[in-house]
Amino acid sequence: MTYTVPFNRPYLTGHELEYVSQAIQNGDLSGDGLFTRKCCELLEQRLGTRRVLLTPSCTAALEISMLLLDLSQGDEVILPSFTFVSTANAVVLAGGVPVFVDVDPDTLNLDPAQVESAITERTRAIIPVHYAGVGCDMGALMRLAEKHHLVVVEDAAQALNSFYDDQALGTIGNLGTFSFHQTKNFSCGEGGALCINDEQLLDRAEIIREKGTNRSQFLKGHVDKYTWVDVGSSYLQGELAAAFLFGQLGAMDVITELRQRCYQNYFQELLPLAEKQLLQLPLIPERCQSNYHLFHIMLPTKEKRDALLSHLNARGIHAVFHYIPLHNSPAGIRLGGKEVCLPVTESISSRLLRLPIYPDLEPELQRLVIHEITSFLDS
Ligand SMILES: Cc1ncc(COP(=O)(O)O)c(C=O)c1O
Structure with missing residues (x-):
């Protein structure tokens, strides 16, 4: 059915085609090429964070985040039930148990009191989902995380260019994830990013994203060959999508x-x-x-x-x-x-x-x- 007023319409800034053509002319269409680097640098600068990695989706960024936790059987991760399935799937795929809690009726975001009641000795992490691009109560959630030694992974799929106390969402927890799906504010059809705010997680995040190999270290000249060193999967964003995305991020x-x-x-x-x-x-x-x-x-x-x-x-x-x-x-x-x-x-x-x-x-x-x-x- 076609609607007079569609629910969503992809917005074009006018630069997308030019950058995609440049990417084709550059002749390197796989991951981590010129436009991927441009997008990452732009995001790192705007968000004020150490490192951003492009991924094929926010789902992929959530999966990398959960793999980084090295969950053991029975380990729990607290998240809202009111979220997209990817938030919970990432926990389960990494071997953890999703523990669903309620949200605040006004913001529809995680209720810190409910999170606190759900914490057990098996809790390893909290995933605040910033619904509608409006930040969760990150002050209260970060205090809880610190008290109970929990990792915080912000599901900021909807929240690029949103702030809490002037801090960019996605940069407050240990990790943050963004979506560039067609329905999001800044898009390349399908795409995502992982924001690594805790430097200690960076090397392993790069390995998981590169199919479990130390290829990133090889490309930086830190090792003379690359090999299989850990679990991982295919979590790189291709260059054509990155070029399109760069056209969006500039606006x-x-x-x-x-x-x-x-x-x-x-x-x-x-x-x-x-x-x-x-x-x-x-x-x-x-x-x-x-x-x-x-x-x-x-x-x-x-x-x-x-x-x-x-x-x-x-x-x-x-x-x-x-x-x-x-x-x-x-x-x-x-x-x-x-x-x-x-x-x-x-x-x-x-x-x-x-x-x-x-x-x-x-x-x-x-x-x-x-x-x-x-x-x-x-x-
Ligand atoms: C809260 C939330 N998390 C994760 C995702 C998954 O994003 P993607 O489609 O980029 O994998 C979405 C998508 O709408 C979302 O709304």
Whole structure:
């Protein structure tokens, strides 16, 4: 079905084709070429972190992160149930047990009190997921991690160019992961990055990313041949995607500003409905600076959400919902630590609706979305 207002539309800065052509002319299309280095340097500089590695996806970056933990059978990793499946899959693939906890009903981010209650002597790590590009309470989570000697891996899939207390998300924990999937603010179709903030993890991260070999050390001239030294997989991003991505990363501020305009417009125009308690608007806490990755509204009931979703879809507006909670999914029940009841997650996931948002969303189309929501809820 084609929609008058699509949910997402990839935004082009105009430089992508030029850089992809250059990459082709350079004649080296495998990983860690010129454009990969350019992307990494740009990200390291902007984020203020020691080292960024490009990966084929955020999923891959999460998998490298979990392999770095060297989990033993029964080791636990705490994460929200309200997240994309990759966050939990990475834990399981590395041999760990995902322990699902509830989120804060206002930010939909990990609730530090719930995390604290879930810590046991088997807990090895916490994965805060920065939902919608809005930071988790990293102050509280980092204090917990320090107290219990836990590794923190930020799932910042949605949160490149977002900040918590002026620190870039993805750079606060030991590791951070980003996504450049087509739906993300800065994209190359499929892509990701691993941000290594703890220098001690760097050498092994490079090895895991290079199929378990010390090829990176070989290329730097540190060893005279490379060989199989550890577990690993094929986690390099190809040069064509890196070239496309470089075209996007150069426009990070412009893209963020355009998204902010859409976000603020929705917020202002839907505020009267929130004041009448017909819906709930998203919250950006004071300590957080958002990249405006998504705009969601919360309806009072699942029935209302489903009815509004059908109404918008029928009028050519592609609104969507997510995430289906992981803790009570078939795999979550089989692979999760213990059976848990997470009332906030269960409630919000049944009432949440995401609205179309992208940098060049036409004002008249955004007005149409706002009009349809308003007339449906307030008639
Ligand atoms: C929170 C979260 N983590 C991980 C991912 C996976 O990202 P990718 O598609 O780049 O593997 C996503 C994708 O939407 C996500 O939203």
